Amino acid sequence: MRDGLAREDLHASVSDPASASMNFLNEVSARFPDAISLAAGRPYEGFHGTDDLHRYLRTYLAHLERLGLDPEQRQRHLLQYGRTNGHLGPLIARMLAQDEGIEVPEQAVMVTTGAQEAMVVALRGLCAGPGDVVLAVEPCYVGFTGAARLLGIEVVPVPETADGLDPETVLAVARAVRAGGRRPRALYLVPNFANPSGASMPVPARRRLLEVAAEADLLVLEDDPYGLFGLDDEPRPALKALDTGQRVVYLGSFAKSCFPGARIGFLVADQSVIDRQGRRTLLAEELSTVKSLLTVNTSPVAQALVGGFLIESGCSLRTALQEKTRFYRRNLRTLLTALEQSFADQPGVRWNAPDGGFFAVVEVPLTADEGLLEISGRDYGVLWTPMSFFHAGDGGRRALRLSCSALEPAQIEEGVRRLAQLVRDRAEPR
């Protein structure tokens, strides 16, 4: 190996184009540390401190004591290997019932090492053969398309509208896939305040999507990291809450509601699985083998942190997280107002007005590629994400994603002013 391994001999996922793009973004961010980053979609850092770690652990241990575990059992619960599907099923099921009206047995919940692992588990379990493909909204969160590439599963894009996915388009794509001799196993989407587009699906479209899933014999992978952070209190029912036909596998994350460093996510899969002898199990239970082969089980200490957080929240994040909700609302409103102020008079610039979440998309009269991003960081002191990063083909070339989750309002305003200057200086005819 002294001569080295040839990079082209490594698996395609090593050279994943989205990851290469994200690496580029990280490099640019590192080279221009003083630039305002409207690229970073991470949660704001002011909500939790390291003291919380100790308190959450103590809260969870006290909870275990109330459940009747003696000191030796509590120690084993946190320090030993544990149940493959994790310990938080009861608390998460309670949270889903209270916050989302999702009623599932605790055995349908699998705790994962972040929502990323939940995607890998669901993809791997559902796609069995070379003809099994998944549909996914486009533009799409790169972690999903990358996970599919890792497993050699083809992703068929379904273009998004301003109102999120159009169910009839989903049906048409699914039928075309089936007509081509392949089997569409699932559809991936983020129905609330999507990453990257910010788009949300209206309630009637959600209901129709579930009908379409049944017609096309699809499961729906519903990813919902931002659902708590709507601009208003209007109910936006999760697909899983409307899912009377058990078509939806729900993917959840505590990275935004609690904090990312716990790396705790989960999936809810209450579908019946039937073997040839007619025995029935829950899909979440069947998927535990896949989970065990990825990471054995999710760190029970990390689970305990989120467990403590859930207990302190009374298992209702909608009630307990009002400070966070207010913060993200204010930031998104600030972003949308700043866009209005900076771009209202600028020809060829359009942006959407999401109802919540961390992101908005701006269409600009120039090619928003890596080269422009570098100029933007170096000469204008502002970073953003090219929308082309979220497309498999050549879509999104004249659009960019702005994120407002990690900043203070004044930074958002200044960042948008700098972006407007860039666009004014470099606008090019189409």
Added chain:
Amino acid sequence: MRDGLAREDLHASVSDPASASMNFLNEVSARFPDAISLAAGRPYEGFHGTDDLHRYLRTYLAHLERLGLDPEQRQRHLLQYGRTNGHLGPLIARMLAQDEGIEVPEQAVMVTTGAQEAMVVALRGLCAGPGDVVLAVEPCYVGFTGAARLLGIEVVPVPETADGLDPETVLAVARAVRAGGRRPRALYLVPNFANPSGASMPVPARRRLLEVAAEADLLVLEDDPYGLFGLDDEPRPALKALDTGQRVVYLGSFAKSCFPGARIGFLVADQSVIDRQGRRTLLAEELSTVKSLLTVNTSPVAQALVGGFLIESGCSLRTALQEKTRFYRRNLRTLLTALEQSFADQPGVRWNAPDGGFFAVVEVPLTADEGLLEISGRDYGVLWTPMSFFHAGDGGRRALRLSCSALEPAQIEEGVRRLAQLVRDRAEPR
């Protein structure tokens, strides 16, 4: 989905035979909770308490402070998303240098969600196409063969001898694979006190194996969870310590040295990777894309626990873990003595005498299958693991693995007595 999903439509890894076997073992254990488990290979639980969690966190935070991180940076380090390959590279590199004489740059270390994820990352990165296969010692740790199945990678078994893998057999198998038009990318083995066999490779065979790896153009995946727990202080150099040709990717685990609940493992991959433009990177850096698509990054809180443990150990586990080493030595000696006492006069029973680790193998004059295990648990109050679980073919049918890591000596002795009674009662002519 009201009618349910057909289990046969799920991916083959869901029905992984080894996992099915392990599930059976867990079920039997749950049904006979009073049976002595010589099946459980988990570490003993008496070494760490929940107070350690708080102390390790504080130790690691103090370490970050000494490194010059201000309170905000320390908070971000633990609670935010973090570097894909983790934070513990410097501490792990120091540990490997002190304990193993392995000298690698900290950038060659990737922190993973347990050694299981390290296996998935290495397998995925190295096996690019359908003709890429891996060789693995047989009998083999089921987590490895299962991870390969998850990724659709074929595992070609290389039979183990009493002295671990024979390098010439490895060479012959690798050549046969290549002659068959496939490409052997790597060889998996546990050179120290293997799971399940307990076998270890003599030092000359280790050196020869590295020559063979170069001749056959193989990488070696060296899994070393038990290396600290030799019966004596004789040096057993890791393959990675002898690896002047950068043929070895080293897989490590803190589940046995620290505790399993942190779910922290790592891989060391200091191989050069060269792209078509001649640019060089380290394999660990290239593999970070794969890692990011599995779990984004390993929980920095969980890393902090192991970080605190490493700092308190002066990054030398061989020095710091003497209590654990003494405990496991005593247990293995107890197991071997008990086997001698219970089985010396029994015809047809043979066992090996490993130089360390958690396991020994007993050959018995009867079929040691799931049926016998159930009888053993119910009527004899002792559990063990059929060796057939660790074979792809029909090997290991009249052998069982005994583990002595999680028990007190008196339990080990009683467990072996019960096992001897079972074998006496049910011995059958071959």
